[in-house]
Amino acid sequence: MLRMRPQPSVVQFTKLLNVVIKMKQYRVALNLFDEMRQSDALADEYTLTVAINCYCLLNRVDFGFAILGSFFKLGYKPDVTTFNTLIKGLFLDDKVVDAEKLFKKLLTLKLCEPNEVTILTVINGLCKAGHTLTAYDLLGLFEKTSCKPNVFSYSTVIDSLCKDRMVDDALQLLAKMIDKGISPDIVTYSSVVQGLCNFGRWKDAKDLISEMVAHKISVNVVTFNILVDAFCKEGMVNEAEDIVEIMMQRNVAPNTVTCNALIDGYSLVGQIDKARKLLDSMPGRCADGLKLFQDMQARHVFPNLVTYNTLLNGLCMNKMIAEAFSFLHIMEEKGVSPDIITYNTLIQGLCKNGTLEIARILFKSLPSKEMERSGCAPDSVTYNVCIQGLLKRKLLAEAKTFLDEMNRHGFSPDATVVSMFLDQLKDEGSGYYSSESTDKC
Template structure:
């Protein structure tokens, strides 16, 4: 005995047998008033969940026979059914699941041509995902480009699906180009995107590109360190061994985002597989400690570094001097700066500018001026940053006449005041810069 139509409705079309679903479909066609398009969509969803894809297609085909078995639109409109995007998405999904990718693509293109429904992200992802799984990666790529020209833009999931499929189809360069394109469009890749890309690069032995990818993630604005960390943990599972470079990249990202404890733990971990930290590693650790105002620990670490036979360079001392200045320890910073020649190191523009800024901050403008002049004599000419730092120091001490003189000198050397210098001049004197 057939299940009654009303019982099926009350059960939300939860057709347990395919015969019930077919019976309900025919009953719905005869009903007055006609059920809503939502009701048809719901029935279709149930049939698809039952994996009776052929029946779902035959339901539509029965409404109107033609060369194109899914040309059901005329009868839909004739019977006042306005199919929505959910209806078509369900049918397209069913076609893909029934291994009828060509028919799914034809149906989708017909929807586009006749403008029978408004696309949404779910439909776009359904089509992209179905094509990629069916091995039609380039078609999916072309549709992705087409979608991008419509009002409904592809999202990170659609881009990720195509990138993953390109990598699996050995088109790694195309995947890298698509990754760059999505970033240019302001779509942020997620961990799945990066993982697919890393897997593709490792599969084809492109180790340098794989490391560059991790570096890019860490160095991107607003540092995607969490994604980089997840990829870092995946490295040994992808046939890409850890080395000092990959550890240095990750250490840099962790310290830059104030994850100091994790950074120090990673430094200890890197020595377990017999990896020897290099100068870049130690400088990265020192910078992290100084950023965290752990100056005493930084100097202890300096001694460890020297004991290991790693000689500090000018960058090492620049980090330490900057850390001392930021911590208000100008006297120690000045002594360390003055000791550099005895260590066989020549102060560079960056380290001189740090000292000049701190001297001005503490009111030692004359000493800062002497250092500025000494820089010129020692073939270490001040740059735009140096002049701006010094002039700002003068203005904060209300030494306006001297600041104007150095401003003229700055102009003669082809440098321009930055926004902070201009603001200070306007505040004190109302000077207008042309």
Template sequence: MRRISLRNGNGNSIPFVSFFADSAITVRTCSSCHYNNKSIPVKDKIGVNSSNLDDAVTLFHQMVTMKPLPSVVNFSKLFKNMISMKHYSAVLFLFREMQKLGIPIDGFILTSVINSYCLMHYSADCAFSVLPIYLKNGIPFNVVTFTTLLRGLFSENKVKDAVELFKKLVREDICEPNDFMDATVMNGLSKRGHTKKTLGLLRLMEQGNTQPDICIYNIVIDALYKDGNLDAAINILNEMKQKDIPPNIVTYNSIIDGLCKLGQWEKVKTLFLEMVNLNIYPDVHTFTILTDGLCKEGKVEDAEEVMKHMVRKGVEPDIITYNAIMDGYSLHGQVDRARRIFKIMIDKGIEPNNISYTILINGYCKKRNWMRPCSCFLKFVKRDQNLMSLPTILSCKVFLKLEE
């Protein structure tokens, strides 16, 4: 690996990153990249979705033998489809084939290669090794290229490198960040617990020419409340209002969740009414936050009333809502009521998951009602034993031990 300087059309460089030279690029392959040579008809529309990897690879080899060659856009579509099927190694393998055959490439192709490296969670050096190919082919860098690289760095928890790259991009005018890049950086910082850096970046963005949008503010609010700094999150909400940036359902859900966890129900009620007055109507996530919070406070009957209210408002509860109420009843020894909610859920056509069964098994084991957990256990195993989680297995072991 050798250090090189990358420059865009304006002559700005990125000297701080070590890149692989073009000739040193290593493309890793796996057994799934082997393909057979069976003949299949070429699709009328090249680049349409292939049903499996063999079809995609065979289609690629038919495309490269066509005269004239299909448009580079068609190769891009094929790579995009393969990435959606999670065949990242195959994308890298076929890209190398394109290079050997001298087939023209474009920025979309190269972004697909970078994305494949990042999604495979290799070292970020592998993804950065694609950048010299841009220069060699006279393809300009763009915001999508670097957003993909930033996302890859964050996925490997290389926060310092990601922040340094982002600062370089802005300071040296290599590319102008857009909302999606800003959100990628903010999200990467917040999800890895760097709340202060997230807030600091918001303040930096506020001083720029383009003001942060609602998505950016929501990321900051979510990070603050998860960090236990709910007052700061509410302050950001008030700042938004002063700047005429209207909050949305995501904004309110984050703060309501924080208030519920602290048991500040009067503030929850105030915020809930404020949201409705702004014509922002609660969604299933909002109601689930309320039911879960009430259940954890021991107010399970109130939680069930909230669930009934949401049904009246045309918002159907989901599996998380039902599990929260079942768990609330079960924790307070009212397993029969939890079972009733379980039955209502099934009658609504919602398939129980391993958490649903774990709640019932735990509840009946605590009540020493041996027939009930046995019945739940057998139904669960019959349904899908592959979905058994560790808590379910432990619950079943407790039950079997107590039954002896």
């Protein structure tokens, strides 16, 4: 570009820089920037900030600060966008303390007035780095500036508090933002609902849903699914069904995630018939189905691999192995390819049910080239499940063969397998295995 006559202007250089940056070719963009500095085209504030951003995205925020020096040499004053870029770069480089210091310096020295991007950059960076309480405190500091924190900043801190198991603090902050006239959105409420469910505070979670409705917040399927999933994991399927009824009343269509959660819940409490009916009520099967999901087919909710794996797990847990294999054939007929989780579930069910011969046959089918291409090669779980099944039947020699094969494939036995091996070796009271063999455990 330096050979072009006349040489490109700063505007043309900057346009080209933006095209290259959109392609995420940051090093190429910086090479262009260097060419520009060697030409007669003087870089302006925008171009310098673009260069700083490139260095930050390459985790070289130190070079970004070097470019900042060029601002002053050229008589430019860096604006809030420039400082936002540097703050974000420091967070990207895991220099959390430096990012916080730079932000506070902006305020104390009045280098620039922070904007909404500044606030969100600092809050988001601190929360991602695990400095939630610092972010919480900074919200108060931001309130004293001309640019107040918005719903996104509050939601970020609330979500981080919930993930840090400080749900009561999150509820207090939720109340505080409402008092300040900032309306929480669906993201804010969903974070708190998830936090409450994680602590088994079901009533509080349901009350919060009611509060959302009262505030005319449009509760979506994601928020409802949080409650349905939480209830099902605790075996509280009746409560989960109540939530689904509310969904239907509010014209929120349950999706595959909803169905997977319910199937998991029914399987957990041994209500396999309900789980089967629910799966049957989804497209591809013709049955009456669960009452709550009579219109599921019209809503285009399709069972996926997770749905089938969940039901297979429930069937195996309830020793309904024949039913499980029946559903394996059904899912294949419907074009849903089993994965290694599917086969691990079936092998574990067979081992627990004492049908080791079928488990052996199924295991031997996995290493085939066709199985490997479909992602069904045996993994660590497969070997551990098989070895546990063999050891429970006191088949030490065969378990040893599996252990050797497991080691050859680079997998390690889990703590349960190691413990079972050691217990049975003590019971044998012999040197059946060499020290080398037991070391593999």
